[in-house]
Amino acid sequence: MTKPQPTRPLSIGELGRRTGTKVETIRYYERIGLIAAPARSAGNYRAYGSEHLARLSFVRRSRDLGFSLDQVRALLDLADQRDRPCGAVDAIAKQHLEEVERKIADLEALRRELDAMVAQCHQGTVAECRIIEALSPHPEA
Amino acid sequence: MTKPQPTRPLSIGELGRRTGTKVETIRYYERIGLIAAPARSAGNYRAYGSEHLARLSFVRRSRDLGFSLDQVRALLDLADQRDRPCGAVDAIAKQHLEEVERKIADLEALRRELDAMVAQCHQGTVAECRIIEALSPHPEA
DNA sequence: TATGCACCCTGTAGCAGCTACAGGGTCAAG
DNA sequence: CTTGACCCTGTAGCTGCTACAGGGTGCATA
Numbered sequence: 001m002t003k004p005q006p007t008r009p010l011s012i013g014e015l016g017r018r019t020g021t022k023v024e025t026i027r028y029y030e031r032i033g034l035i036a037a038p039a040r041s042a043g044n045y046r047a048y049g050s051e052h053l054a055r056l057s058f059v060r061r062s063r064d065l066g067f068s069l070d071q072v073r074a075l076l077d078l079a080d081q082r083d084r085p086c087g088a089v090d091a092i093a094k095q096h097l098e099e100v101e102r103k104i105a106d107l108e109a110l111r112r113e114l115d116a117m118v119a120q121c122h123q124g125t126v127a128e129c130r131i132i133e134a135l136s137p138h139p140e141a
Numbered sequence: 142m143t144k145p146q147p148t149r150p151l152s153i154g155e156l157g158r159r160t161g162t163k164v165e166t167i168r169y170y171e172r173i174g175l176i177a178a179p180a181r182s183a184g185n186y187r188a189y190g191s192e193h194l195a196r197l198s199f200v201r202r203s204r205d206l207g208f209s210l211d212q213v214r215a216l217l218d219l220a221d222q223r224d225r226p227c228g229a230v231d232a233i234a235k236q237h238l239e240e241v242e243r244k245i246a247d248l249e250a251l252r253r254e255l256d257a258m259v260a261q262c263h264q265g266t267v268a269e270c271r272i273i274e275a276l277s278p279h280p281e282a
Numbered sequence: 283t284a285t286g287c288a289c290c291c292t293g294t295a296g297c298a299g300c301t302a303c304a305g306g307g308t309c310a311a312g
Numbered sequence: 313c314t315t316g317a318c319c320c321t322g323t324a325g326c327t328g329c330t331a332c333a334g335g336g337t338g339c340a341t342a
Binding site for chain 1: 194199206207223224230235241242248251254255259265267
């Protein structure tokens with residue numbers, strides 16, 4: 001049922017198309033050591049196999065979920081230690097979740113302030129503008 | 142009641158302390174033309190007046206509210222045109238508000254995904270880890 | 283066979299918005 | 313007269329790409 005024969009090599013463009021990653025980004029990931037350098041063809045073209053496809057897909061998905069490149073690197077490492085407990089994985093994910101929650105809270109505070117500012121603008125002149133006023137310093141000394 | 146005599150000049154360090162801005166950041170703002178270059182003392186030290194203090198406070202407050210440097214530049218320009226209608230100010234603020242709302246929505250979608258991922262982790266080995274699994278590609282072909 | 287075109291290669295510079303040096307000068311206190 | 317805190321300029325680094333420039337490769341078509 002499964003097909004054990006190796007997939008034939010993908011060009012960098014193909015790999016990019018299949019993972020939704022720009023070619024330059026793939027080369028960048030290789031340069032910073034996030035994904036392994038693949039074999040080269042006779043003409044010095046990068047030749048990727050299915051393991052690269054899986055790897056890059058993992059990276060893409062992690063990036064889409066907002067993990068930093070360092071976190072992705074750590075997750076990739078952990079994903080390879082299949083017989084170790086997954087507490088470290090959980091820790092990274094939880095830490096990221098907390099960051100995301102912090103950011104949401106910050107942005108919501110921001111939204112409230114901006115909302116209030118915008119609501120007060122009566123479309124007069126700049127001199128009377130509540131937005132400019134809200135941004136201007138009101139020295140308490 | 143008001144004190145019309147000019148405040149004596151502030152050093153860049155003082156200005157930084159009063160506005161909560163790092164010295165390097167102030168110099169950076171000057172370099173990119175966001176705030177005007179001040180007069181210099183005999184020893185070539187920057188000497189800031191109250192107008193710089195007000196200006197930088199405005200910048201800080203705008204930055205805290207998440208406006209980009211380009212937006213801050215535009216807001217500063219507009220703040221000077223006191224007799225013009227403030228529609229343009231309103232437009233910048235509204236545009237920013239929309240951006241913030243988009244970001245919140247994006248982050249909330251993210252949080253839901255991360256939440257679901259983290260909730261499924263049963264603290265087994267990496268091989269069984271639902272987080273790793275969620276990140277791994279599941280080829281449909 | 284030539285040639286055109288899409289693709290690939292390396293290397294470098296740019297984006298935002300700072301931050302952090304290095305390597306010096308200035309100034310007031312003790 | 314030295315110490316230490318401050319200031320100066322200039323440049324390089326950070327994240328995570330993106331966009332060239334200036335070439336080489338590979339395949340189809342006239």
